[in-house]
Amino acid sequence: MTSTDFDNRKCAFVAVIGAPNAGKSTFVNHMVGAKVSIVTHKVQTTRTSIRGVALSGKAQLIFVDTPGIFKPRRRLDEAMVSAAWEGADDVDFRLLLVDARAYDAVLRNAEPSRADVKAAEDTDLIIENLKQGNQKVILVLNKIDLLPAENLLPLVQHFSDTGLFEETFMISAEKARGTDAVMTFLTENAPQGVWLYPEDQLSDISDRLMAAEITREKLFLRMHQELPYSLTVETESWTRTKKKELRIEQVIYVERDGQKALVLGQGGKSIKYIGQTAREEMETLFGEKVHLFLFVKVRENWTDSKARLHEMGLTLTT
Structure with missing residues (x-):
């Protein structure tokens, strides 16, 4: 690469914010071209801000995937919402x-579900907070593949009337529709600057943390409605076997004995399945043989502990 190429480099931080389950992690993973954030159908899956790095021409775009912003009820919620705004x-x-x-369902009063109403309320809350600043925001309407085309224009007009947005894009992150236009806009408007990450680095998340996130994802996907969000996964040991194969030991922390029984499942069936699916994904991600050992422990009220939340990269202001 010539010196002129280095002089023309661009670098930009792109914060992706929104209500829980808006599709932020799916969007960031697509823009980066690799899985840097876990994705489940559960709201509030992302708990801390994660940076995913994408290269587009001479621009390095650092996407900040943030936790969903909503009205918090617990201290864990407060810490997650705080992390989202800090990431922005x-x-x-x-x-x-x-x-x-x-x-759209709420706007047209088309028999919206309880989850739809909550998503709209959270989005309105975010918009009101964003209006307090002086920075323009880019609106990205996601999941347009689930809407009739004639519903889009009134929706765009509704958000345009807020006066907050400088650009509007309509996409389906899951179907990779409209995302190229977003990437082109960001690339063209990114400021000049040196790249902050090596060309081959896709995320700022460590392998140890990514391994814990993968297991947490499999827990959410397996447990569905039975398991509350009061669980976390920590990678406690990262060693090599005599054959130089990767050996990972993780602890799944829950708040009550009853939750521990749910995670284990009858005859250990659930924990076995979770471990198998997590190990398979880790082997694909890390490109080597993985020996994964999972343990379940009770840690009462960990979601209210400042120290525990700090270990997760979260902070409480009160």
């Missing part, structure tokens, strides 16, 4: 990702 500070672009299908 001092960035070059703020993207508000909106679940278009859910908001």
Whole structure:
């Protein structure tokens, strides 16, 4: 690469914010071209801000995947919402990702579900907070594949009337529709600057933390409605066997004995399945043989512990 090429490099931080389950992690993973954030159908899956790095021409775009923003009820919720707003500070672009299908159902009063109403309320709360700043925001209407085309224009007009957004994009992150236009806009408008990450680095998340996130994802997917969000996964040991194969030991922390029984399942069936699916994905991700050992422990009221939340990269202001 010539010196001129280095002089023409661009670098931008792109914060992706939105209500829970708007599709932020799916969007970031697609833009980066690799899985850097776990994805489940459960709301509030993402708990801390994660940076995914994408290269587009001479631009390095650092996407900040943030936790969903909503009205908190627990201390864990407060810490997650705080992390989301912190992730949106001092960035070059703020993207508000909106679940278009859910908001449209509420806007037209088309028998919206309870989850739709909550998503719309959370989005309105975010918009009101964003209006307090002086930075324009980019609106990204996601999940448009789930809407009739004639519903889109009134939806766009509704958000345009807020006066907050400088650009609007309509996409389906899951179907990779409309995302190229977002990437082109960010690339063309990114400021000049040196790249902050090596060309081959896709995320700022460590392998140890990514391994814990993978297991947490499999827990959420397996347990469905039975398991509350009061669980976390920690990678406690990362060693090599005599054959130089990767050996990972993780602890799944829950708050009550009853939750521990749910995670284990009858005859250990659930924990066995979770371990198998997590190990298989880790082997694909790390490109080597993985020996995964899972343990379940009770840690009462960990969601209210400042120290425990700090270990997860979360902070409480009170």
